Amino acid sequence: QVQLVESGGGLVQAGGSLRLSCAASGRTFDSYSMAWFRQPPGKERERVAAISWSGGSTSYADSVKGRSTISRDNAKNTVYLQIDNLKPEDTAVYYCAASRFPGIAVTIKYDYWGQGTQVTVSS
Numbered sequence: 395q396v397q398l399v400e401s402g403g404g405l406v407q408a409g410g411s412l413r414l415s416c417a418a419s420g421r422t423f424d425s426y427s428m429a430w431f432r433q434p435p436g437k438e439r440e441r442v443a444a445i446s447w448s449g450g451s452t453s454y455a456d457s458v459k460g461r462s463t464i465s466r467d468n469a470k471n472t473v474y475l476q477i478d479n480l481k482p483e484d485t486a487v488y489y490c491a492a493s494r495f496p497g498i499a500v501t502i503k504y505d506y507w508g509q510g511t512q513v514t515v516s517s
Contacts, residue, residue: 396420396492396506403488403511406480410515414475416490416508424448424468427493429504430475432486432513442488443475444498453498458484480515487512 402414414430429444443464444453452464458477466473473490488511491504 396423396426398490398492398506398508400488400490400508400511403513405514405516408481408515408517410480411476411478412480412513414477414488414490414511414513416473416475418471418473418492420471423471423492425494426506427496427498427502428464428466428473429491429493429498430464430473431489431491432484433489433510434483434486437486439489441500444500445473446498447496451498453500480513482515482517484515485513 397419398416400416406412427446430442431439432442433439442455442458445464449466461479463476490508492506493502493504495502
């Protein structure tokens, strides 16, 4: 069982940056691949970024590619998402998720989810 708690959301002006954190409980964090998802108001949830258990492989949605970085610190049981040059369309609830499946394929199933953190980007 893994419990995930996101933090770092808030209100940011367009063009600014934000770093989200996701702290995981449990002793086997480094055996899970991790991802960040987001769900804008009235829209479907999308996977924003994913990272393999070792951190050696990452994947990004086109909507954030080139201005975001996903990373993890297995010693701290934490995964991060840095987004730069924020845009109003980045406004969403951001969730982190953990998967027992290795890798970063878009089709993998995520087993554990956090409660989410709101990010609002003002224009």
